Amino acid sequence: MRVKSLLVMLLGMLFMLAATTGCAQDGKENGQENSPAKLKIGSLTTEENLPVLVAQENGYFDAEDVQVEFVPLLSPVELQNTFQSGALDGMITDMMIALMLKSSGEELRITSIALGSAPQEGRFAIVAAPKSDIKSVQDLKGKSIGISNNSIIEYVTDGILEQAGMSPSDVNKTTVAKIPVRIEMLLNNQIDAIVVPDPHISYAVANGARVVADDTSGENLSQSVIIMTQTALNSKNDAISRFYNAYARAVEEINNNPEQYKELLVTSINVPKQIADSYKVQHYPLPQLPVEEDVNNVITWLKNKGLLKADINYQDVIWGQT
Structure with missing residues (x-):
């Protein structure tokens, strides 16, 4: 009897082990084991x-x-x-x-x-065309500025102008949605100024354009x-x-x-x-x-x-x- 009971117990343990191993294997196959x-x-x-x-x-x-x-x-x-x-x-x-x-x-x-988190992070700037005579924000009055409207670009543009004592209505905002087109127009002197973030600012400056003002000081805009x-x-x-x-x-x-x-x-x-x-x-x-x-x-x-x-x-x- 003792031998028979021991055999039944052993078979039961082997069955449980097989079942556990099978479940673990199913988990691996389904990608559920320790998946991040x-x-x-x-x-x-x-x-x-x-x-x-x-x-x-x-x-x-x-x-x-x-x-x-x-x-x-x-x-x-x-x-x-x-x-x-x-x-x-x-x-x-x-x-x-x-x-x-x-x-x-x-x-x-x-x-x-x-x-x-601070104005110095994530620079946006108003950049003047190479042949433009624009040197300050006040020089932008009546000039065309290429932006994408109803966007962070326009928000930053308004903010920079207002911080310099200008009104957004003092400039002629021109919608140029695509940044590469905006930069091409600027470098070809087809528009007075544009607003872009880096690295586009650095590229435009390297090709003769000039930063008029940026958002790295004053109120945190972008x-x-x-x-x-x-x-x-x-x-x-x-x-x-x-x-x-x-x-x-x-x-x-x-x-x-x-x-x-x-x-x-x-x-x-x-x-x-x-x-x-x-x-x-x-x-x-x-x-x-x-x-x-x-x-x-x-x-x-x-x-x-x-x-x-x-x-x-x-x-x-x-x-x-x-």
């Missing part, structure tokens, strides 16, 4: 991408057990459409777009600044942000926190060793060869939320332009606010 959380983040090919690229290259996301698929897109329209389709968990964009999407009913939150869908925040909150742990590590690495990541920046945002050697990697902010004043300034501008479909406020759009 996944986030899909979209962006244009801009300077803001560098911390994500460094975190990928240096294995910081792997160390945090989060898998990040970074999706570069070619135009703001394509990026917004992809985000609105639900194909992305988040995207890097400017404050203007984030707020307009929120007011149109998109369930999203700003989870961090990408660039622009901010890019990282936004996440509410769905991602609800279902992947821990993954997003781990994403930012890796992101912060990458920011510190870049700020401590900027020259080490210059080649990655130059190749990833297509810095023209003419200025690649002299182009500098800028300072990046650690993950942080934009302050209420900066957000409210953009909301007010958008309201005055009639660009908000519904009223929104700081608490509506910022992650973690109630």
Whole structure:
């Protein structure tokens, strides 16, 4: 009897072991065993991408057990459409777009600044044509300025003019949506001035244009942000926190060793060869939320332009606010 009982017990243990092994194997085949959380983040090919690229290259996301698929897109329209389709968990964009999407009913939150915690980050400038006699903001009165309207470019343009004691109505805003076309018109002296961000500022200056004024002093005008869908925040909150742990590590690495990541920046945002050697990697902010004043300034501008479909406020759009 004892032998029989022992045999039954042994067979039972073997059955349980086989069942456990089978379940574990099924988990591996289905990719469920220890699989890292996944986030899909979209962006244009801009300077803001560098911390994500460094975190990928240096294995910081792997160390945090989060898998990040970074999706570069070619135009703001394509990026917004992809985000609105639900194909992305988040995207890097400017404050203007984030707020307009929120007011149109998109369930999203700003989870961090990408660039622009201080005016020195993420430079925009008014640049005069090579043969222009424009040397100061006041010289722009009555002159044509190439911009993309209802955008961060126009917001920065208005802000720079107002800080210099000018009114936006003092200049002739000319819509030239595509930056390469804007720069070509400027360098061919077909327009008096344009407003662009870096590296386009540096390229235009290298080809004879002149910076009239930029947004690196005074009121903080230009901010890019990282936004996440509410769905991602609800279902992947821990993954997003781990994403930012890796992101912060990458920011510190870049700020401590900027020259080490210059080649990655130059190749990833297509810095023209003419200025690649002299182009500098800028300072990046650690993950942080934009302050209420900066957000409210953009909301007010958008309201005055009639660009908000519904009223929104700081608490509506910022992650973690109630």
